[in-house]
Amino acid sequence: MYKIPFYRHSLNDEDIEEVVKVLKSPNLTTAEKNEEFELLFCRYLNVEYCLTVNSCTAGLHLAILSLDLKDDEKVLVPAISFMASANAVLMANKNVVFVDIDPETGLMDLNRVEDMLKKDKKIKVIMPVHLYGQLVSPKDLLYLKEKYGVYIVEDSAHCIEGERDGYKPGFGDFACFSFYATKNITCGEGGAITFHDKKFLEKIKLLRLHGLDRRRHRILYDMELLGWKYNLTNFQSAMLITQLKRIDLLWKRREEIYKKYYNAFSKMNIKMPKIYGKSAYHLFVIFIENRDEFINKLLNMGIEVSVHYPKPIPLLKFYRERFGYKEEDFKNAVWFSSHVLSLPFYPSLKDEEIEYIIETIEKLIPYYLQD
Ligand SMILES: Cc1ncc(COP(=O)(O)O)c(C=O)c1O
Structure with a gap:
């Protein structure tokens, strides 16, 4: 049977050799490779500061923590994202509120965001999620930041290579990135947090590692505040450095695949999200009626697929039970998560795998006509 996995990583011999070199060196944990990667990542995105962490979730958690919000202040998160976006807010003991999405893009609906900012002065942070690799409009977000005095913490787990209206990810107060196993560059589990304001540098370094303070003495350290254990290893950073060098080449191949899919599916009248600007092309999604049955058909034909995301975050069991959210509160997100x-x-x-996927969908699609 033709078996196409949902994901295969793109690590090459150079990535592996660099990891092995570090494994043969004295420094396994956070060290010089982290700093080298942080510098290169800053250059790639044109941001001032970058700190590696062991996940994007950790980065989001530290970003929220470092803002010192008051207990009654809130963070606005889109209803469609991985649960990590909202969980990070709760992990920081802060309040999360959700906003519905624009069903054409899957991104947070910025008109609704503005309505909510007008009504609720306790919303102090917007967390745009650059879903599938497409930036939530930086121009509009910066306008809202200016007008309502809110912080922007970008969940950029899907987007390193994206660009929109001349902005790259990292335009907000903080941007958090994921190097999880399936991401555009990966070290298995890992992340980074970027920012522009130097005042956060020492604080995030402390929060990243138990609040441990070596500034006065390397050996006779002190503890400044309660931090977490979120540092990334030296050998993981080594493989990120080599991947970052070819990130645009990898992007180019995904762009090629995007075009093949997009052209073929357009002819079949399959709906796909609209893309504004340059996407990082992290995930390719289509909208399908009777999606769950369609998934089984594809699996039976040897094509592994996935769903991002099967439920809006506020309608996940935990969030529903804790906050009492209902489907009618997030109509677009409910439609989206049941079709995507x-x-x-x-x-x-x-290429032959791409053709097989396209041919298989072409055969099945007449039975799955859309709205
Ligand atoms: C949109 C989004 N945000 C956050 C995360 C969390 O990333 P990590 O697994 O690196 O913590 C993910 C992970 O898949 C994600 O897709």
């Missing part, structure tokens, strides 16, 4: 389907989309996908 992610296809295999990675640089090592072979």
